[in-house]
Amino acid sequence: xxxxxxxxxxxxxxxxxxxxxxxxxxxxxxxxxxxxxxxxxxxxxxxxxxxxxxxxxxxxxxxxxxxxxxxxxxxxxxxxxxxxxxxxxxxxxxxxxxxxxxxxxxxxxxxxxxxxxxxxxxxxxxxxxxxxxxxxxxxxxxxxxxxxxxxxxxxxxxxxxxxxxxxxxxxxxxxxxxxxxxxxxxxxxxxxxxxxxxxxxxxxxxxxxxxxxxxxxxxxxxxxxxxxxxxxxxxxxxxxxxxxxxxxxxxxxxxxxxxxxxxxxxxxxxxxxxxxxxxxxxxxxxxxxxxxxxxxxxxxxxxxxxxxxxxxxxxxxxxxxxxxxxxxxxxxxxxxxxxxxxxxxxxxxxxxxxxxxxxxxxxxxxxxxxxxxxxxxxxxxxxxxxxxxxxxxxxxxxxxxxxxxxxxxxxxxxxxxxxxxxxxxxxxxxxxxxxxxxxxxxxxxxxxxxxxxxxxxxxxxxxxxxxxxxxxxxxxxxxxxxxxxxxxxxxxxxxxxxxxxxxxxxxxxxxxxxxxxxxxxxxxxxxxxxxxxxxxxxxxxxxxxxxxxxxxxxxxxxxxxxxxxxxxxxxxxxxxxxxxxxxxxxxxxxxxxxxxxxxxxxxxxxxxxxxxxxxxxxxxxxxxxxxxxx
Amino acid sequence: xxxxxxxxxxxxxxxxxxxxxxxxxxxxxxxxxxxxxxxxxxxxxxxxxxxxxxxxxxxxxxxxxxxxxxxxxxxxxxxxxxxxxxxxxxxxxxxxxxxxxxxxxxxxxxxxxxxxxxxxxxxxxxxxxxxxxxxxxxxxxxxxxxxxxxxxxxxxxxxxxxxxxxxxxxxxxxxxxxxxxxxxxxxxxxxxxxxxxxxxxxxxxxxxxxxxxxxxxxxxxxxxxxxxxxxxxxxxxxxx
Numbered sequence: 044x045x046x047x048x049x050x051x052x053x054x055x056x057x058x059x060x061x062x063x064x065x066x067x068x069x070x071x072x073x074x075x076x077x078x079x080x081x082x083x084x085x086x087x088x089x090x091x092x093x094x095x096x097x098x099x100x101x102x103x104x105x106x107x108x109x110x111x112x113x114x115x116x117x118x119x120x121x122x123x124x125x126x127x128x129x130x131x132x133x134x135x136x137x138x139x140x141x142x143x144x145x146x147x148x149x150x151x152x153x154x155x156x157x158x159x160x161x162x163x164x165x166x167x168x169x170x171x172x173x174x175x176x177x178x179x180x181x182x183x184x185x186x187x188x189x190x191x192x193x194x195x196x197x198x199x200x201x202x203x204x205x206x207x208x209x210x211x212x213x214x215x216x217x218x219x220x221x222x223x224x225x226x227x228x229x230x231x232x233x234x235x236x237x238x239x240x241x242x243x244x245x246x247x248x249x250x251x252x253x254x255x256x257x258x259x260x261x262x263x264x265x266x267x268x269x270x271x272x273x274x275x276x277x278x279x280x281x282x283x284x285x286x287x288x289x290x291x292x293x294x295x296x297x298x299x300x301x302x303x304x305x306x307x308x309x310x311x312x313x314x315x316x317x318x319x320x321x322x323x324x325x326x327x328x329x330x331x332x333x334x335x336x337x338x339x340x341x342x343x344x345x346x347x348x349x350x351x352x353x354x355x356x357x358x359x360x361x362x363x364x365x366x367x368x369x370x371x372x373x374x375x376x377x378x379x380x381x382x383x384x385x386x387x388x389x390x391x392x393x394x395x396x397x398x399x400x401x402x403x404x405x406x407x408x409x410x411x412x413x414x415x416x417x418x419x420x421x422x423x424x425x426x427x428x429x430x431x432x433x434x435x436x437x438x439x440x441x442x443x444x445x446x447x448x449x450x451x452x453x454x455x456x457x458x459x460x461x462x463x464x465x466x467x468x469x470x471x472x473x474x475x476x477x478x479x480x481x482x483x484x485x486x487x488x489x490x491x492x493x494x495x496x497x498x499x500x501x502x503x504x505x506x507x508x509x510x511x512x513x514x515x516x517x518x519x520x521x522x523x524x525x526x527x528x529x530x531x532x533x534x535x536x537x538x539x540x541x542x543x544x545x546x547x548x549x550x551x552x553x554x555x556x557x558x559x560x561x562x563x564x565x566x567x568x569x570x571x572x573x574x575x576x577x578x579x580x581x582x583x584x585x586x587x588x589x590x591x592x593x594x595x596x597x598x599x600x601x602x603x604x605x606x607x608x609x610x611x612x613x614x615x616x617x618x619x620x621x622x623x624x625x626x627x628x629x630x631x632x633x634x635x636x637x638x639x640x641x642x643x644x645x646x647x648x649x650x651x652x653x654x655x656x657x658x659x660x661x662x663x664x665x666x667x668x669x670x671x672x673x
Numbered sequence: 674x675x676x677x678x679x680x681x682x683x684x685x686x687x688x689x690x691x692x693x694x695x696x697x698x699x700x701x702x703x704x705x706x707x708x709x710x711x712x713x714x715x716x717x718x719x720x721x722x723x724x725x726x727x728x729x730x731x732x733x734x735x736x737x738x739x740x741x742x743x744x745x746x747x748x749x750x751x752x753x754x755x756x757x758x759x760x761x762x763x764x765x766x767x768x769x770x771x772x773x774x775x776x777x778x779x780x781x782x783x784x785x786x787x788x789x790x791x792x793x794x795x796x797x798x799x800x801x802x803x804x805x806x807x808x809x810x811x812x813x814x815x816x817x818x819x820x821x822x823x824x825x826x827x828x829x830x831x832x833x834x835x836x837x838x839x840x841x842x843x844x845x846x847x848x849x850x851x852x853x854x855x856x857x858x859x860x861x862x863x864x865x866x867x868x869x870x871x872x873x874x875x876x877x878x879x880x881x882x883x884x885x886x887x888x889x890x891x892x893x894x895x896x897x898x899x900x901x902x903x904x905x906x907x908x909x910x911x912x913x
Binding site for chain 1: 693695699766767768769774784785786788790857
């Protein structure tokens with residue numbers, strides 16, 4: 044079974060004594076004195092009745108007897124058991140393996156104690172043998188976990204060697220066993236709780252205490268889990284992968300293929316981005332148009348995302364990896380939805396129908412606008428307008444509509460071809476198709492936009508004139524130098540003309556205001572429709588589908604914390620707990636892993652919007668100027 | 674070791690407090706809320722269906738009746754899964770932390786675990802809730818910046834809302850375990866926390882202000898004098 048080192052146990056730590064008892068086969072006695080093992084940390088002061096915690100992997104609960112290997116965390120008085128080393132072993136080789144793992148993973152892996160999985164009561168010799176191992180791999184405290192085969196009764200002891208002279212004076216501490224699923228803890232990622240709103244988010248790592256250390260230890264000790272039972276190594280380990288490392292052929296093939304594919308796609312994308320940033324497109328009319336169209340913005344955004352996904356640099360931390368994965372899934376979903384849309388359009392030949400219906404719809408809209416203007420030119424809602432101004436404005440807008448209709452009719456032969464090409468762009472993604480739809484709506488309602496601008500400018504002019512003349516009425520003036528209202532003495536003729544103009548403007552106000560109101564409402568309607576489309580595009584762009592899918596299918600990967608369950612307890616036996624992973628709620632998943640969008644959010648509050656409307660200032664709600672939010 | 678006692682909540686409903694004593698360092702309290710009664714269920718269903726029938730007589734559209742049945746079923750399922758809490762459990766493990774679990778009527782469980790390193794103290798606070806002044810048990814979390822400051826107040830037993838007698842039971846057991854934990858704690862400030870016969874003034878992030886005077890070194894088991902030792906100044910804070 045192993046080495047019997049009774050002599051060493053009696054002589055205490057550091058004694059150089061050869062093994063006198065014949066041990067079981069395949070055991071080589073170690074004659075050299077063994078130095079104290081790494082990790083024995085006598086720094087923490089311990090009071091009486093202290094409870095130590097031992098984190099034990101569930102996969103090792105049915106393993107054969109052996110040595111416990113893991114890490115001791117003195118600040119939390121807890122031992123994280125990572126694996127079990129089975130008999131027979133050679134202590135030197137075990138120490139070599141642990142030194143290798145320690146170097147590879149920067150985790151202080153040591154021998155923590157012994158594990159005994161037996162059929163009946165403890166034999167005398169075995170007991171002493173196990174204690175004797177404590178002398179070889181000296182560690183403070185030395186854990187002795189024991190389980191009877193086929194039953195649920197466990198027993199744990201943690202002893203401290205007080206000194207070479209009196210091993211009997213060793214203190215014993217209570218041990219609490221916490222079982223954990225090693226594979227799940229290895230793969231999961233802890234998300235610290237959100238910072239409180241009144242605190243800065245800089246110090247959250249200070250509270251990441253004991254359990255984060257456990258997760259960290261297991262995650263970094265991958266080097267220990269590389270050997271399984273099919274490896275012909277000198278030391279036989281038992282851990283979650285000891286039955287054989289699991290891997291997937293598809294994943295391995297994808298990893299192989301990822302390198303050259305990424306390289307190729309990265310070159311292609313860099314060519315495209317170089318072409319799109321060439322000088323021709325920066326000339327004034329083109330750059331102005333590009334900045335106004337939301338399609339270009341969306342295409343640029345997608346190009347950036349694709350460049351990031353296929354860049355040949357590896358992700359530096361898990362958050363970046365998740366972001367890449369989310370972007371990839373988002374792009375793929377987008378393209379899939381776009382292709383679905385395309386196939387649906389072509390199946391029902393909707394493009395042809397759309398092209399045929401477009402001109403009559405545009406005509407119908409123009410007719411409705413004409414009716415509206417006729418209504419305004421009469422007595423709208425019973426209000427009495429100023430006849431002359433009314434006629435002027437009405438005729439002006441009617442002529443505008445007439446021009447617009449002529450342009451639409453000029454373009455009608457090309458509509459179908461244009462629509463067909465636009466429909467083809469849906470294979471770049473549904474978001475691109477939606478952006479193009481939004482742009483088409485903007486182009487088709489351009490006359491409404493023009494009317495809004497005319498009405499708003501006229502109204503704005505009127506309001507400014509009115510406010511300035513109102514100040515004149517009261518004998519005050521706006522001081523541009525000091526940006527305030529000062530009193531001023533006017534001449535009589537200035538006052539006379541000013542009052543006259545003021546009266547004229549006041550009496551013309553209802554007419555202008557009504558035109559302004561009507562066209563602003565129309566414009567807001569169009570903006571609302573465009574806004575809904577942009578909202579949908581934003582949703583597709585920013586939803587972290589990969590993270591949501593991971594939360595649905597592998598909830599242990601995204602951990603908000605842990606939860607404990609007390610297992611069957613008998614008096615006199617140690618307390619046993621099961622530690623499970625508490626997955627992150629969906630709302631926090633979306634909040635943490637949201638992708639950055641184009642930032643097409645209205646920057647006004649409702650109050651400032653109302654103020655702008657009242658004073659006739661132009662509103663640009665969906666301005667996309669590269670405002671990227673992180 | 675298990676025992677069960679019956680208490681009442683702030684509205685007069687019956688609550689059952691089950692206490693499980695696993696070891697001197699591990700304790701579990703399970704507070705069962707009053708169940709959903711047949712009377713209230715019947716009342717809600719009847720009112721919804723009467724309203725639907727009233728609409729049906731107005732509109733003559735039979736979709737309304739099927740919609741009413743759907744709404745009732747979905748509403749009941751949603752209520753059982755998202756709103757109605759069956760029992761709340763508090764598990765305290767010395768040197769690990771405090772865990773609160775709410776089990777919903779449909780079996781769903783939502784758990785929060787707070788590590789012992791973050792727990793400053795467990796106290797009973799007063800609050801104004803609608804038109805009543807109620808007591809509630811809460812956990813005070815440490816502030817990473819200030820060693821004796823409070824960063825957050827986590828109320829316990831939010832849906833059961835037991836009265837003070839039940840809270841005192843839970844509070845006493847919690848304090849025993851916390852005192853034991855602080856006595857055996859390895860942190861440098863662990864030692865001077867137990868001899869807190871001094872005043873402790875703490876401010877939580879939500880503006881609650883409490884002032885507690887208690888001599889922890891005296892293990893006084895007489896309930897009356899135990900409360901007499903503590904002065905709780907009112908704190909004006911909404912629990913919900």
